[in-house]
Amino acid sequence: MRIPFARTSAETTLFLQFARCPCGNGDFPGHGLPWSAAVLAVGEQNTLRYDWDCPGCGRYREYSFRTPGVPEPFPRAGEIFRWGDGVTPSQLLDPGQWMVVADRYADRDGARAAAAVDEVLLFVRKRMLGRWAVPRTAFRTADGWRRYRRDPREFTRDRLLIARDGYRDATVKG
Structure with missing residues (x-):
């Protein structure tokens, strides 16, 4: 399976909000769970893996994403907010x-x-x-x-x- 491309960390967070555990729990590292609850591993070709145990049922959860080679810049004052790169459609959200x-x-x-x-x-x-x-x-x-x-x-x-x-x-x- 091809690892989906996450254009920004904000887009990754939105994806994880939609990816609730089958038990219904929506907590994930950085949102309801401390970052220390996850293993964040950076792999080859700028891949990032989040994995943790669901606090609702204990089920192991794992998501991997490809990321840009260069981190996203912080928006400057007056710039229009963007969730992605403004050019390519999301591979994470429809x-x-x-x-x-x-x-x-x-x-x-x-x-x-x-x-x-x-x-x-x-x-x-x-x-x-x-x-x-x-x-x-x-x-x-x-x-x-x-x-x-x-x-x-x-x-x-x-x-x-x-x-x-x-x-x-x-x-x-x-």
Whole structure:
């Protein structure tokens, strides 16, 4: 199995939030568990492995990610927040999951919500009849499909741009 590419540590954290243990526990190192509860190993070709025992059921959990060769820079004042690199679609989260992230941040952090919609826009492709939208094949998780089925029209380019700009406007006014 190919190890997925994690563009930033923020994206890795979001992925781990979605990857709940089958027992339902969502704690992971750095989020509900101390970092000392995990073995973080850096391997060949910039791979990073997180492993720990679930505090809910004791099940062994392990996730490995490929990471950029150069660490992500800290955002400078005035820069637009980004979850990823702004160029390549996520290999960790699908477009529906990114919309769940936008929903989660909508009321409290418009910049992060807008950045999540920017991530969805990276999946947009030209479809039949010249329409631009996220293809159904981009949705690969139960969370993503659930969000897509709520309103598939939200995944057209025009609707995504309106949503993103609305979050950005709310941030400026807020």
